[in-house]
Amino acid sequence: MDSAQWDARYAGSPDLVWTAQPNRFVVEATTPLPPGRALDLAAGEGRNAIWLAGRGWQVTAVDFSAVAVERGRELARRGGVDVTWQVADVTTYQPEADGYDLVLIAYLHLPAPVLAPVLRRAAGAVRPGGTFVLVGHDLANLTGGTGGPQDPAVLHTPESVTAHLPGLRVARAGTVRRPVQTDGGSIDALDTLVVANRP
Template identity: 40%
Template sequence: MADDTTAEDLPASTDSFTDPSAGSFTDGYVGDPAVRDEWDGRYSEHHRLWSGQPNGALVAETADLAPGRALDVGCGEGADAIWLARAGWDVTALEVSGVALARAAAHARDAGADVRWVHAGLAEAALPPASFDLVSAQYPALLRTPDAAAEHALLAAVAPGGVLLLVHHAGMDEHHAERQDGGFDPADYVWPSMVAALLGDDWRVEVDEERPRVVPEGGAGAHHTDDVVLRARRLR
């Protein structure tokens, strides 16, 4: 991530803000170790898990936005963060998997993109509040908690006048009673409808719809054909 963050803006402990040239993202991780280990395992099973292309909804929904400070939540192997950086955004990219972040940093170096990488869970990252003109969460695996910590963290990160863009696979939040894919339970995760329910008078919903997904070639998740897209602007 390249941004205008000053020392005063950062949380007291910045160990999770990692130099992308360091090569290791395990030390300084802030979050649930079990979640980190689970995702490290998933990434380690594949030479490349995702397509390497930016998500179509991100490209479409940022076309009319002036570049500013962006937060990419769950950046994976870095395709969205790199695309945003090359489009002129100052990008912070957040990810629980150190394996994914090492790949993302390498891809960014190859692309000549300047990104600050944060090895942390969203709720634990202690990001500067109300600091991002764009908070993008593309198909994030955010665990639900009784206090809606992840949902509130997404909203809190958006600056006045900024945009929250949350995209997920359509229909997944309706399968609360069944476990899929070897133990994955959609009821355990945050979906756009849950975030939309928290929006108050200080937000304006600009897009809240289901649409056909622009599916990149290759990568996991290509079998999902429709997206739910929530785009909301913080008014104050």
């Protein structure tokens, strides 16, 4: 989907398209970290960016949907937190090299040749001592999980992510289970989770 399609999707829903609560794996990976400068790429309506800002991080949130960014601004305002919002396409966005203590990518799904340079630039934006976190739908989710994109070409594996993180040391890379509540009860979705650090 392009930015116009995402704008239409966000604008067509009176409620948040995604929950206002931060992703559980983002919380788990970042809670032990001391607050600093954070970059949230493909931030959507800003649930993770706003949560990080509430914990004292100086957050820049980037998304190519102007509607999503405007929703994020309003959520942050209502939450009493400051986030720097930018409308930009992460496939061409050039983050500040060595500029961030945390770089986050949550549920960004692109074909591998498009995603690889995004990952490399994201890795380059992590300053020494900083952390990179990616979480997204895992390829195994197609057969062993629920929800998410159904195109295998845009799904993650731990290996497909870690292959494009030059200069980072991988601390964790694996497939994790995320309970999803459905009418029939709780079903696990399968996500890729990668946490890496720049020495």
